[in-house]
Amino acid sequence: MPIHHAIWRVGETPTLLNTTRLNNEQQLEAMIVRDPRILSSEWMLIGRQERTNDGGRIDLLAIAPDGSLVLIELKRDRTPREIVAQALDYASWVSELTADRIAQIYRRFSNGGRLDEAFLQRFYTPLDEEALNQSHQIILVASELDPSTERIVTYLNARDIPINVLFFQVFQFGEEKLLSRAWLLDPGETQVNAAQSATGIGNDPKEPWNGEFYVSFGDESSRSWEDARRYGFISAGGGAWYSQTLKLLAPGDRVWVKIPGKGYVGVGRVIEPIQSVNDFKINTPEGEKAALDVLEHREIYRAEATDPEKAEYFVRVKWLDVKDSQSAINEIGLFGNKNTVCKPTTPKWRHTIERLKARLPNWDQP
16 A cells, blocks of 8 residues: 655644645755765765666665665656666666776766775775675655555565665645655665675576575674674674664574684574564573673673664574684685675585585584
């Protein structure tokens, strides 16, 4: 059904705010460029009104922390169904962009800036050219959505095409205008679809997923592998983009864990679904305790615990075979990805699993 939402002014007698319109959709685009958090706090804009090979123009282009691209199309005067078709056409062009072409797009957008420098400043991690544009998302921005478009977008997303709609509504509040937003689908689902569509390296061919999950155990400044080994868990946080893919995991799943920049350190089976740091308990020699009272980085976690977007999230794991970080397995040709969890469909992942099984011989313990 079409999306509708409303805002009431709080008071003894609630007052429904009237809806209104922006002067034009160029105004919304300009607002997004000035403050990209209107779309997402976890993307960096890299292009605006970029011309495609067939003469079309992409409204906005962004990059996510894993180097995947986000194509953003505003409805303007097109019908919703037309914007879906056009966005899919543009996406086929985006999928072919090379690293040097993307760097050129950013130079134009930033008046001469360097993409690698901006990426490092924004995400606090170097931009891996191999990971750049492995996958992409399509985001449609509209003030209204008809049932036909909703069915089309839902159908495509259910078949692992990473597409979503961000619905904006403008309300009149005295002399001011207020902007609200609502996603058609959970943006985490779209990110997961994009992560699953990544091949892992350039334009490698895909093959059926082998049922083995890849896990990136991220920033050592905010999580401890020694804690994870001792207490049996993997975790992610600091933003929904990082923690959202933990939802892919279910009890019984096997995970292969890599510390970025060091190598693979363990294989285990998932015991419990994702839990917030506020709920996660640790089994210690003194009995069960709250993670917020035990873990090395508990003060960092406590500071963000009340923010559902930035809080740390945990998945309990039974380790089958593990190594300390100094003994991490790091060979040329092993798979890597910046998403916390993904389901790789590249031959490189099959090769990685074969190598890891030889180095972690207890991988198939019951």
